[in-house]
């Protein structure tokens with residue numbers, strides 16, 4: 041009997057020392073399974089009961105149960121200690137530093153070209169002009185032929201662009217709207233557009249393959265260059281402030297006669313020096329006739345200019361490429 045009790049003691053001692061060595065609750069679980077689990081050493085001892093002589097059985101059973109009890113107690117106490125340590129570690133790992141600044145959420149805003157477009161629209165709508173759009177991917181006919189470009193005229197070379205087929209191209213000028221309007225609407229009319237335009241051009245500080253143009257025109261009885269100049273004066277004041285003046289100089293565009301380029305000057309910008317803005321003139325009678333408009337009765341003016349030019353002049357942006365690059369350091373300056 042005593043050897044059997046010695047065996048129980050030996051197992052208990054190993055169990056207690058294994059518990060002492062376990063350094064985590066998961067290691068404890070392994071020890072528990074090895075000694076107290078269904079197939080654990082102490083549990084299996086009970087299976088030996090049959091082999092023990094009858095009179096020794098109660099003492100054997102008692103000894104096994106007491107050993108199990110002590111091992112269980114030690115297990116519980118080690119578990120409490122290790123669990124507390126593990127909790128503290130986890131807490132430390134997942135600690136939230138409430139003094140850290142939060143993540144800033146940034147609000148989107150309108151692009152500087154959109155802000156400029158809004159201003160342009162406000163101006164023209166205020167003068168009773170109607171806003172229209174025409175396709176970016178345009179027929180050769182509307183971009184050139186309708187606008188009185190003779191076949192193979194060198195003026196077309198100045199506006200080389202990206203052709204999709206011989207007849208379809210990315211429009212080079214917002215003026216391509218004119219044919220679409222004249223086909224469908226009879227004078228009196230006042231129209232304007234803000235359009236993305238394209239040209240096959242070497243890119244530099246003032247030229248891009250993709251840019252935007254404002255184009256406006258009106259056709260009515262008795263319309264003259266004086267109306268054009270008045271409108272441009274008002275436009276310049278709206279874009280650049282009160283005292284802006286407009287200067288015309290003769291220039292050639294197939295769709296106007298006479299044609300001018302115009303510059304503006306205002307004391308606030310570049311010390312009042314003249315700055316070129318775009319082209320303008322009286323709509324060529326060939327165009328009006330092409331669309332069945334009576335040129336004895338009606339005349340019209342038209343002008344166009346680069347949209348990018350407006351914020352470039354007004355705020356001193358020195359490179360047109362910024363507009364397309366979407367660099368937030370640039371865009372953020374125009375809230």
Ligand code: FA5
Pocket residue numbers: 212213214215239241246247248249250251252253255293296316317318319320321342343344345346347348349360
């Ligand atoms: C025209 O495009 C004419 N359609 C303007 C016009 C309309 C004249 C109505 C008469 C009557 P021009 O090619 O000069 O003209 O271009 C007008 C403006 O567009 C230029 O002054 C410039 O501001 C802008 N522009 C032209 N090419 C580029 C380019 N590659 N990059 C940026 N802006 C450009």
